[in-house]
Amino acid sequence: MDTETSQTLDKYAQDKYKYGFVTEIESDRPKKGLDEKIIKFISQKKNEPNWMLSWRLDCYKKWLKMSDPKWANLKFPRIDYQDIYYYSSPKGFENKPKDLSEVDPKLIETYNKLGIPLEEQKVLAGVAVDAVFDSVSVATTYKGELEKLGIVFCSISEAVQTHPELVKKYLGSVIPPGDHSFSALNSAVFTDGSFVYIPENVKCPMELSTYFRINAEETGQFERTLIIADKGSYVSYLEGCTAPQRDRNQLHAANVELIALENAEIKYSTVQNWYPGDEEGKGGIYNFVTKRGLCKGKNSKISWTQVETGSAVTWKYPSCILKGDNSIGEFYSVAITNNFQQADTGTKMTHIGKNTRSKIISKGISLGNSQNTYRGNVSFLRKADKARNYTQCDSLLVGNKCGAHTIPYIDSKNNSAVVEHEASTSKINEDQLYYCRQRGLSHEEAVSLIVNGFCKQVLQELPMEFAVEAQKLVSISLEGSVG
Amino acid sequence: MTFENNFINHSKDYIFSANETLANQREQSFRKILKNNYDKKNNESLKNITISDLSKFDYFYKYENKAPKVSVLDSINYEIRVVNGMCQNFEDDNIEIRNLQNYDFNSFLDQDNNNSDDIIIDLNKIFLNSGIFFNIKNDTKLNIRLIHDTSDNFTVFQNNFINFKKNCEINFEDHFNLSHNTINNINYNTKVEECAVVKHNIFQDFSSSNKLYLTSNTVCKKNSSYNQNTYNFSKGFVRNFHNISLNGEFAKASLKGCFFLKDENICTNKTNIVHNAEHCISDQTYKGILNHNSKANYYSNTFVSENAQKTEGYQLSKGILLTDHCSFFSKPELRIFADDVKCSHGSTIGPVDETALYYLRSRGINKNEAMKMIISSFIEEDLQNLDHQARIIISNNLTNFLNSLSDD
Amino acid sequence: MIFLNINNLNVSIEGKKILNDFNIQINEGEVHAIMGPNGCGKSTLANVLAGNEDYEINSGKVIFKDEDLLDLNIEERAQKGLFLAFQYPVEIPGVNITPFLQASINSKLKNEKKPEIDNISFAKLLKKNAEELGISIDMLKRSINTGFSGGEKKRYEILQMSILNPALSIFDETDSGLDVDALRVVTEGINRFKDSKKSFLIITHYQKLLDYIHPNYVHVMREGRIIKSGDISLAAEIEKSGYQNF
Structure with a gap:
């Protein structure tokens, strides 16, 4: 890389992680470590019925027998599961506050600082937010309005109480707890997360959003999200996440399950900006997330969009099981790694039904000393007649200390199905830089412009409100690369 | 016969037992296989390979009278007939060919393929019963036709070393004339020296009772070019595994494979290309047409090391599936640690247009x-x-x- | 004011000498054409003036508007009013034309310490100039040069010139790959833009482009330097008997 490119990238370095502050608030948490007692404690805190507790305990027993998946292209020390707090809630959250007047102003202030106002008069127009702080849901906005349409948008703890039949039926139906160790762990100890149910033929009129914040030190966050779109319904859901700057690594092992019934559509977008660790690779979040959607009914559609810029280690493969005939799965991803970040991310598209279609667009950008891997699995089972997949994955390398890796798995067992896969890896095109600069743009602006252009196919899939934010995030994430 | 029994029986006849290095390698490989217990999940080389083929095959080998021969057809055309792994020792101004004896191996062991988690290479070391050294001298221009002749029920475990010396221009062809019920585990360790240009065509067409595991490990020096074309029409099982290291600047490697599968046939193509030097180009194209219940696997890994700037690496795989019962698995990997590169891969699988x-x-x-x-x-x-x-x-x-x- | 003065410029790329004691002077409002056979260094000249970092300046001086041009980097030269219409404009997928051009003009205004242009005024300006050049509004919604035909790319270069309003415009073989109709559109664009304050350096292989543009001076270049200068009649002479007589 020429010196100017590295200077430009150095300039970005001044733009530090701006969500790294800590909220000074007392938290309520049991001792560190994981055993049956802790699980009972969590269940009791959440006032859960017996079936829920025994489900958790079953999952815990499964987890005990499992070891962590090893196939990812990631290096990190073995996680000591006994050195983590499994539950943390801000003091005074024995019962979820009925309205914001009962919430500690410090918490409201925290969300204001993060750009997510919770107060009625200030809430984001057109976006309903469920704010999760460590292990508990703080507040959910626009609840009343959604209720009028029959939409349920609440924390999963609440849903266990209010809609047990739905939770019982669908929880663990897409991600079996025994799938791998992180899913078993999450199933045993999940603390909070969002629950969404969209009734038949309802098009949800606003974006639903959950904002996750890890605050307490040495605390794992294990949220669980369950979204059910009934026949003919539509919902767009957005997830945001940040964490304070801390020296020690923190674990985040979420499970997200989506179910789309006949003719339903779910659009799930993530802007992941967990603390990535510092320039030397110290600290940061371990992000081990299992996201899977089931296109259960005919003509259903699930679309994942992710912009991954944070975390020290990312292990994440939002996937679609295309079971219903004519169903559609999509995956759009931008993953940027810098400094010592490592990401192994991609998707899995399993075509079961006839005429199912999937599309994968992945853009990876590696800088600094980071390692960025795309891992994608496309399989056509015997009965997936006329199924189609199109995959395009492009990687951009900035500097010669980082790595960009592409590992696709393509498995076809149906002769009428068609898979097309394209991938490329290159550095920033010097001719493009020259062209932009000849028109008067600075080197810095040119790099940012070209990288954003590179990501555009993905960014344009984000809901309007977040697309601009994501673009800025992309520019900021190009920070501190040495060439 | 079980694997362990095969090992024990074979120990008595192991012709290279006087060579300690080989004997140690043999022992180690044996232990490794036992220890890993044919762990299919973590060892891709085992996918679609029947364990019993590996462990319970009947090892059979004896010296036969059928004479191997090197024929010089004219000034540029040579035909080498290898019978059950053995060749006729031969030398002229252009080439030198000889069967490797015990301590002969030692001079080539640094060139030996030791990189692997690959069970088939381990088996090659364990049951090793032959090895040929080919030396293609500087500046020669030749067409070499190599015929692998394997008799009924024979089991050939062969480890060969080929040196293509500087500035040579060679068309090298492998033909497999396999009889019935043969197992052929053949390993080539190839060195392509500076400015050498090698075209290597491999024709695989034999009947269903035969099995071929063909492995190669090729090192390309500066300005050399290695072009391999594999055509597989065989009805028997084939596993091709080609490792290429581009170690000198401006080296080029091209790998092409076409395979035509039918009935219950299985064909696996595996490639591993390592770019270690600047300005090298690698290019791969694998195409398959599958009929009946056949299965194909394509594993490819292009690795670009940190100092291999200005690399170009291309991969392409295409499959046509003709029936509902065949299947194609493809895993084209790119692992890139240098930034000034142009790498791409493409993969399509589908029916006839x-x-x-x-x-x-x-x-x-x-x-x-x-x-x-x-x-x-x-x-x-x-x-x-x-x-x-x-x-x-x-x-x-x-x-x-x-x-x-x-x-x- | 010295507008553009190139004095004994020597340039090489990867050790190979390309410009050899090259000299030229261009004054405000003049149109100069440089013709020459392939490999004579014409395109190198254009890229060296624009600041392309692939070339090595061995010696010589370039003064542009009283300032040492070689001291400036690519974007500083652009902001100072030097525009290069590329021979092969690069495609930049995903980067939309409109915001790109707005950022571009604002960088120039900022450099001149003038207020930046707002979205609405810019949209109006862009629309007006695009219409004059027969560029459809649809095209302005596309990514830079992506999927454009050869003619569209060149027309888009002219549009950028008309927006950025440069003092010196360099055309690097703009006529290559254009059919007669496209060539006419492009040259009409250039002619409309010409005035007594603006200067042009037109690099071309063929005379045809010059028939439309009418330069004040024509120079013949060979082996890295100008070997003959004259008026438009020189171009006709080349068209008739080729470069070998020079």
Whole structure:
């Protein structure tokens, strides 16, 4: 890389992680470590019925027998599961506050600082937010309005109480707890997360959003999200996440399950900006997330969009099981790694039904000393007649200390199905830089412009409100690369 | 017979036992296989390989009278007939060929393929019963035709070393004349020296009772060029695994494979290309046509090390599935640690192009003929660099394969 | 004011000498054409003036508007009013034309310490100039040069010139790959833009482009330097008998 490119990238370095502050608030948490007692404690805190507790305990027993998946292209020390707090809630959250007047102003202030106002008069127009702080849901906005349409948008703890039949039926139906160790762990100890149910033929009129914040030190966050779109319904859901700057690594092992019934559509977008660790690779979040959607009914559609810029280690493969005939799965991803970040991310598209279609667009950008891997699995089972997949994955390398890796798995067992896969890896095109600069743009602006252009196919899939934010995030994430 | 029994029986006849290094390697490989317990999940080399083929095969080997021979057809055409792994020792101004004896191996061991988690390479070390050294001298221009002749029930575990010396220009062909029930585990350790240009064509067409595991480990030096073309029409099991290291600047490697599978046949192609130097180019194209219940696997890994700037690395795999019962698995990996590179891969799997089929039929061509035309055109571009004789081999095999389509 | 003065410029790329004691002077409002056979260094000249970092300046001086041009980097030269219409404009997928051009003009205004242009005024300006050049509004919604035909790319270069309003415009073989109609559109664009304050350096292989543009001076270049200068009649002479007589 020429010196100017590295200077430009150095300039970005001044733009530090701006969500790294800590909220000074007392938290309520049991001792560190994981055993049956802790699980009972969590269940009791959440006032859960017996079936829920025994489900958790079953999952815990499964987890005990499992070891962590090893196939990812990631290096990190073995996680000591006994050195983590499994539950943390801000003091005074024995019962979820009925309205914001009962919430500690410090918490409201925290969300204001993060750009997510919770107060009625200030809430984001057109976006309903469920704010999760460590292990508990703080507040959910626009609840009343959604209720009028029959939409349920609440924390999963609440849903266990209010809609047990739905939770019982669908929880663990897409991600079996025994799938791998992180899913078993999450199933045993999940603390909070969002629950969404969209009734038949309802098009949800606003974006639903959950904002996750890890605050307490040495605390794992294990949220669980369950979204059910009934026949003919539509919902767009957005997830945001940040964490304070801390020296020690923190674990985040979420499970997200989506179910789309006949003719339903779910659009799930993530802007992941967990603390990535510092320039030397110290600290940061371990992000081990299992996201899977089931296109259960005919003509259903699930679309994942992710912009991954944070975390020290990312292990994440939002996937679609295309079971219903004519169903559609999509995956759009931008993953940027810098400094010592490592990401192994991609998707899995399993075509079961006839005429199912999937599309994968992945853009990876590696800088600094980071390692960025795309891992994608496309399989056509015997009965997936006329199924189609199109995959395009492009990687951009900035500097010669980082790595960009592409590992696709393509498995076809149906002769009428068609898979097309394209991938490329290159550095920033010097001719493009020259062209932009000849028109008067600075080197810095040119790099940012070209990288954003590179990501555009993905960014344009984000809901309007977040697309601009994501673009800025992309520019900021190009920070501190040495060439 | 079990694997352990095979090992014990074979120990008595192990012809290289006087060579300690080889004997140690043999022991180690044996222990490794036992320890890993054929762990299919973590060892891709085992996918679609029947464990019993590896562990319970009947090891059979004895010296036969049938004479291997090196024939110098004219000043540039040589034919080498290898019988059950053995060759005739031969030397002239152009080449030197000889069977490796015990301590002979030691001079080449640094060139030996030791990189692997690959069970088939371990087996090669364990049951090693032959090895040939080929030395192609500086500046020679030759066409070499190598025929692997394996007799009924024979089991050949061969470890070969080929040196293509500086500035040579060689067309090297491998033909497999396998009888019945043979197992052939053949490993090539190849060195392509500076400015050498090698074209290596491999023709695989043998009957269903035979198995071939062909492994190669090729090191390319500065300004050299290695072009390998594999054509697999065989009805028996084939596993090709080619490792290429581009160690000198401006080296080029091209790997092409065409495979035509039918019945219950399984073919696995595995490639591993390592770019260690600047300005090197690698290019791979693998194409397969699958009929009946056949299965194909393609594993490819292009690795670009940190100092291999200005690398170009391309991969392409294409599969046509003709029936509901065949399957194709493809895993084209790129692992890149240098930034100034141009790398890409593409992969498509699907049926015969319906619109092309429709077009041809609308011009009055019957469906079978149309299919044949489309399939021929699918590989046509990969045949262009072949000489006349090779083209005839391919074209006969292709006709047979295409005729079998209409039998259904 | 010295507008553009190139004095004994020597340039090489990867050790190979390309410009050899090259000299030229261009004054405000003049149109100069440089013709020459392939490999004579014409395109190198254009890229060296624009600041392309692939070339090595061995010696010589370039003064542009009283300032040492070689001291400035690529974007500083652009902001100072030097525009290069590329021979092969690069495609930049995903980067939309409109915001790109707005950022571009604002960088120039900022450099001149003038207020930046707002979205609405810019949209109006862009629309007006695009219409004059027969560029459809649809095209302005596309990514830079992506999927454009050869003619569209060149027309888009002219549009950028008309927006950025440069003092010196360099055309690097703009006529290559254009059919007669496209060539006419492009040259009409250049002619409309010409005035007494603006200067042009037109690099071309053929005379045809010059028939439309009418340069004040024509120079013949060979082996890295100008070997003959004259008026438009020189171009006709080349068209008739080729470069070998020079």
